[in-house]
Amino acid sequence: MQTEKEDEDDASPEECFARSDFTGGGSDQLSFSSGDKLLVHAKPSSDWWWAELRGVRGYVPASYLRTGAAGEEEQEEEEEVEVDDDDTSLEDPWQDEEYFGSYGTLRLHLEMLSDKSRTEAYRQVIRSNSASLRNKVVMDLGCGTGIISLFCAQLAQPSVVYAVEASSMADYTRQLVKQNECEEVVTVLQGRAEEIELPEQVDVLVSEWMGNCLLFEFMVESVLLARDRWLREGGVMWPSSAALALVPCQADTYYAEKMAFWERPYGLDFTPLQPLAQQEFFTKPKFSHLIEPSDCLSAPCDVIYLDMYTLQVKDLEEIKGQFHFCVEKSGVFHGFTAWFTVHFESLETGGATVELNTGPNSEPTHWKQTLFMLDRPVSVYAGDSISGTIVLRRNPVWRRHMTVTLHWNINSTTEETDNCQANIKSVGTKSFPMWR
Numbered sequence: 312m313q314t315e316k317e318d319e320d321d322a323s324p325e326e327c328f329a330r331s332d333f334t335g336g337g338s339d340q341l342s343f344s345s346g347d348k349l350l351v352h353a354k355p356s357s358d359w360w361w362a363e364l365r366g367v368r369g370y371v372p373a374s375y376l377r378t379g380a381a382g383e384e385e386q387e388e389e390e391e392v393e394v395d396d397d398d399t400s401l402e403d404p405w406q407d408e409e410y411f412g413s414y415g416t417l418r419l420h421l422e423m424l425s426d427k428s429r430t431e432a433y434r435q436v437i438r439s440n441s442a443s444l445r446n447k448v449v450m451d452l453g454c455g456t457g458i459i460s461l462f463c464a465q466l467a468q469p470s471v472v473y474a475v476e477a478s479s480m481a482d483y484t485r486q487l488v489k490q491n492e493c494e495e496v497v498t499v500l501q502g503r504a505e506e507i508e509l510p511e512q513v514d515v516l517v518s519e520w521m522g523n524c525l526l527f528e529f530m531v532e533s534v535l536l537a538r539d540r541w542l543r544e545g546g547v548m549w550p551s552s553a554a555l556a557l558v559p560c561q562a563d564t565y566y567a568e569k570m571a572f573w574e575r576p577y578g579l580d581f582t583p584l585q586p587l588a589q590q591e592f593f594t595k596p597k598f599s600h601l602i603e604p605s606d607c608l609s610a611p612c613d614v615i616y617l618d619m620y621t622l623q624v625k626d627l628e629e630i631k632g633q634f635h636f637c638v639e640k641s642g643v644f645h646g647f648t649a650w651f652t653v654h655f656e657s658l659e660t661g662g663a664t665v666e667l668n669t670g671p672n673s674e675p676t677h678w679k680q681t682l683f684m685l686d687r688p689v690s691v692y693a694g695d696s697i698s699g700t701i702v703l704r705r706n707p708v709w710r711r712h713m714t715v716t717l718h719w720n721i722n723s724t725t726e727e728t729d730n731c732q733a734n735i736k737s738v739g740t741k742s743f744p745m746w747r
């Protein structure tokens with residue numbers, strides 16, 4: 312696996328410090344402990360560097376290392392969930408203090424509660440299963456203000472709902488339960504769901520855990536840990552399954568705003584700034600992008616499917632999907648847009664499944680969609696096909712973050728192409744950090 316570059320002894324290796332312990336996987340990976348000082352000899356890729364520790368050389372994951380002085384962190388992207396770069400966060404890969412701190416204020420809860428499509432979907436789940444919920448034991452994981460628990464108490468007669476909330480919002484949730492006369496049914500527990508003690512197993516584990524691009528925040532890990540610990544045999548997971556959808560799309564407005572803008576502002580040529588614009592605006596995914604159905608260049612397809620009964624925490628490290636899109640109309644391929652759909656199976660055999668779809672053909676939600684911009688747009692024509700893979704790789708250090716890597720081929724049936732064998736017009740690959 313070593314390349315020429317890694318063999319040669321470079322003049323001045325770069326000193327780096329390990330943020331966290333790492334146990335090498337393959338024979339050519341280097342193990343180290345938090346705080347170790349490593350000498351980086353080569354950086355063959357953004358993810359893996361060639362380094363040395365106490366005379367032994369091997370590959371190390373770049374995200375485990377801190378270059379330069381402690382605390383020098385890249386400017387963090389402004390993101391929905393507050394994360395903090397100061398030294399304390401270096402010890403806590405979950406950044407819990409900032410994460411739960413941001414849920415201790417109303418801003419994010421107001422955003423979620425104002426999302427009618429999301430909140431009504433959960434109310435519909437409770438309403439359509441109200442008879443079967445009678446005398447059931449329910450856990451509402453990450454209940455926030457307790458809206459789902461209050462729906463359960465208001466629309467059904469479960470024996471108890473354990474409303475679990477790790478942030479300081481739990482104090483207010485207790486007040487809301489009392490204010491709405493639901494304290495007979497709803498018990499609020501403050502703490503992390505994977506750490507709190509319940510007095511019994513639960514029949515139903517309901518949670519609204521989905522983040523941008525489905526997995527960002529990785530709250531799903533807590534749901535799986537709680538499932539394995541508290542869901543009784545034959546119990547029900549709500550959502551029962553989740554799917555990530557993808558579509559190749561046009562993004563004319565966004566492209567014009569961020570890239571074309573530099574062509575002739577006020578009659579001047581600012582195109583030397585376009586490489587900077589590409590780096591600054593197209594390197595990371597764009598959250599909260601609203602795609603019009605007319606922007607889609609083909610029918611979307613589900614690229615990742617998660618079964619909430621069988622999914623394991625270890626599966627979250629790397630999730631792969633494939634796609635093959637048939638371009639239905641000619642246009643400019645600016646990038647890919649992703650969104651998710653979750654399903655809630657009925658408690659009654661054969662009962663209707665409830666769906667929450669955050670895609671462009673459904674009512675907009677606060678998640679909207681996630682846009683992945685290519686470095687350069689490509690003209691595509693009806694009849695072309697775009698096929699490839701998507702890989703969601705969880706950040707080994709910052710456990711609420713991930714990198715999305717897209718690889719695609721564009722096959723053209725119309726245009727003359729230089730690659731006669733596969734008639735491939737172009738090939739591309741790009742990794743999008745979300746956010747580290």
Ligand SMILES: N=C(N)NCC[C@H]1O[C@@H](n2cnc3c(N)ncnc32)[C@H](O)[C@@H]1O
Nearest residue numbers: 414453455477478503504519520521533
């Ligand atoms: N993307 C989302 N739906 N985020 C909702 C997150 C809500 O669940 C809470 N939460 C997230 N993880 C946990 C956990 N492991 N235990 C308890 N509450 C949690 C968080 O404080 C917020 O109120």
